[in-house]
Amino acid sequence: MITETESKRIVIKIGSSSLTSMHGEISRRKLEKIVDEVVRLKDEGHEVLLVSSGAVAAGYRKLGCLERPTDLAEKQAAASIGQGLLIESYSDLFLSHGYVGSQILITRSDFSDEDRYNNARSTINVLLDRGIIPIVNENDTITMDFLKFGDNDTLSAKVAGLVDADQLIILSDIEGLYEENPNDNPDAKLVEHVQEITDEIEASAGGSGSSVGTGGMKSKIDAFKIAMASGIASFLGKASTPNIVYDAVHHQAKGTYFTSKPDTTNLDQKKQWIAFNSGPEGEVIISMDSKDLIVQQKNSLHPAHVTKVHGDFDKGAVVRVIDVSGEEVGLGVVNYSSTTFKSFIGQPIDRLSEYKQAAVEREDFVCHLDFALPVSV
Numbered sequence: 588m589i590t591e592t593e594s595k596r597i598v599i600k601i602g603s604s605s606l607t608s609m610h611g612e613i614s615r616r617k618l619e620k621i622v623d624e625v626v627r628l629k630d631e632g633h634e635v636l637l638v639s640s641g642a643v644a645a646g647y648r649k650l651g652c653l654e655r656p657t658d659l660a661e662k663q664a665a666a667s668i669g670q671g672l673l674i675e676s677y678s679d680l681f682l683s684h685g686y687v688g689s690q691i692l693i694t695r696s697d698f699s700d701e702d703r704y705n706n707a708r709s710t711i712n713v714l715l716d717r718g719i720i721p722i723v724n725e726n727d728t729i730t731m732d733f734l735k736f737g738d739n740d741t742l743s744a745k746v747a748g749l750v751d752a753d754q755l756i757i758l759s760d761i762e763g764l765y766e767e768n769p770n771d772n773p774d775a776k777l778v779e780h781v782q783e784i785t786d787e788i789e790a791s792a793g794g795s796g797s798s799v800g801t802g803g804m805k806s807k808i809d810a811f812k813i814a815m816a817s818g819i820a821s822f823l824g825k826a827s828t829p830n831i832v833y834d835a836v837h838h839q840a841k842g843t844y845f846t847s848k849p850d851t852t853n854l855d856q857k858k859q860w861i862a863f864n865s866g867p868e869g870e871v872i873i874s875m876d877s878k879d880l881i882v883q884q885k886n887s888l889h890p891a892h893v894t895k896v897h898g899d900f901d902k903g904a905v906v907r908v909i910d911v912s913g914e915e916v917g918l919g920v921v922n923y924s925s926t927t928f929k930s931f932i933g934q935p936i937d938r939l940s941e942y943k944q945a946a947v948e949r950e951d952f953v954c955h956l957d958f959a960l961p962v963s964v
Contacts, residue, residue: 595753596634596715597836599625600743600810604760605826606641606673613645613672617826621758622680624832625720629686633836634715636750637688637722638743639677645669670724677722687719692726698745698864708749715750740806744813744821748859755814756835757807758826763843764804767791781845784812811845813863818853821845852957861918862953865905869898869925871946878910881917882954887945888919891936896928908947917954919947 601621608614625635643662646669647655656662674690681688691711697703714721723746725739740757747755767775768791781788788808807823814821822835824842834840847853854862873881877892888908900906901924908916921928922944931939 594632594634595836596636596750597628597754597756598636598638598743598747598750598752599756599758599832600638600739601640601758601826602739602760603640603644605758606639607644610648612648613641613669613676615676618676618680621826621832622677622684624830626681626684626686627833628836629684629718629720635720636711636715636746636752637677637720638739638746639673639722639724640739641673642666642669642724645672673724674722681720689714689719689721691721691723693723693742693746694726695866698749698860699866701860701865704749704860704864711746711750738806740810741813744810744817744819745863747814747819748817748854748856748863751856752819754836755810755819755821756832757810757821757823758831759807759823760825760827761804761823762825762828762841763823764788764808765791777841778843781811781843782848784808784815815845815847815851816854816862817859818847818851854953857951858953861905861920861951865918867907867918868900868904869896870907870909871896871921871928872909872911873916875910875912878916881908881947881949881952882956885949887949888947888952889939890923890928890931890942890946891939893928893931893946895932896925898925900925902927906947908952915955917952917956919952921947 599621606614606617606621621637625637628635643665644655646667647661647665649668649672650656650661650665652661652665656665670692674688678688691707693707697707711721723742725742743757744755746752761769762777764778764781765775766778769775791804811821811823822840822842822844824831824835824840828841831840831842835842838844871893872895873888873892874894877888880886880892881888894911898906900921902922904921905918906921908919910916923931923946928946931942
C-alpha cells in the first residue's frame with residue numbers, strides 16, 4: 588500500500604467510442620475494463636474521479652433513432668435515457684468491488700459563477716475525501732449548445748484544475764499525439780513527451796476520430812493547455828490498451844505525456860477560474876504604455892490607463908483587457924463598473940490620481956503572454 592504522501596488525485600476522461608459497442612449501446616466489457624483499472628488504483632490508495640462521455644451514444648437507440656441524432660432536442664432526449672443507463676452500470680460495477688460511485692452533472696454556468704464553482708469544488712472534495720468515486724458529465728439533457736463546454740476533453744481539464752488533481756488521463760481511440768496524422772501516414776511517429784504546445788502541434792490537430800464522439804485532437808490539445816497552465820501532468824492514450832490507466836499513473840504506458848517545463852509559473856485557483864471559466868462580460872481598452880506596465884513591469888492598472896470601455900458590467904466582473912491595436916492582452920477582475928469607467932474617460936490625470944484603487948489588480952489579472960492558453964474555452 589502506498590503512503591498518503593505518495594497517493595495521487597487522478598482525473599480520468601473516457602470518450603464515447605471507448606465505452607460503447609459498434610451498435611451504439613453501452614459495452615459491458617468496456618465498462619468493466621475501465622472500472623477494473625479504477626478499482627486497482629483505488630486499492631492502491633489513490634483518489635480517482637471519472638469524467639465519462641457516452642450518455643447520448645448509450646441512449647439514442649433506445650429513443651428509436653437508428654443513427655446518432657443531430658437535432659438538439661433528440662440529442663438531449665437520448666442523453667436523458669443514456670445518462671441513467673450509464674450511471675447505473677458504473678454504480679453496479681463499483682459496488683461489486685466495494686466502492687461507491689456518485690453522479691455529478693455540470694453545466695458551464697456552474698463554472699462561470701464563482702460561488703457555484705467553489706461550491707462544486709467543496710462537494711467533490713468531500714466525496715473524494717470519503718473514498719467515493721465521482722462520475723462527472725456535462726448535463727446534456729438541459730444545456731443549450733451555446734452554453735456547453737464543447738466536449739468532455741475540455742470539461743475534464745477544468746475539473747482537474749477545480750480539484751487540484753495531480754494527473755489528468757484522457758483515454759480515447761488513439762494511442763497519443765503523432766507528428767503527422769497516422770490515418771494519412773502509417774509511419775507517423777508517436778510523440779512521447781510534450782513540454783510545450785507549439786504552433787506545429789496546434790497545426791497537426793485534426794477533427795474527431797470517431798462517429799460517436801465530439802472531441803477531436805484539437806479539443807484534446809486545448810485540454811492539455813489548460814492542464815499544463817494549471818500545473819497538472821497529463822497523459823493521452825488508447826482506452827483499449829491493457830492496463831493503460833494503471834501504467835499511465837506509473838509512467839509506463841504507451842502514449843503521450845504532457846508536463847510543463849520545470850521553471851513554468853502555474854495558475855492558482857483564482858486565476859484558473861478567471862482564465863478558463865469566468866465568461867468575460869466586457870472589454871477595457873488600454874494604451875501601449877499601460878500594456879507595458881501590466882505585462883512587462885507586472886504592475887496593476889490604474890483608472891487613468893483605461894481609454895475606452897465596451898459592454899455593461901458591474902464592479903467585480905471579469906473583462907478582456909485589450910490594447911489600442913486590438914490585441915487581447917489578458918483577462919482581469921475590475922474594481923469599477925463600466926459606468927464608472929466611462930465617467931473617468933477624458934478627465935485630467937491629476938483628477939484621476941485621487942482614485943487609489945486599481946482598475947485591475949495585477950494578482951487578479953491573467954496575461955496571455957504568461958500562459959499558452961486556448962483561444963476559446
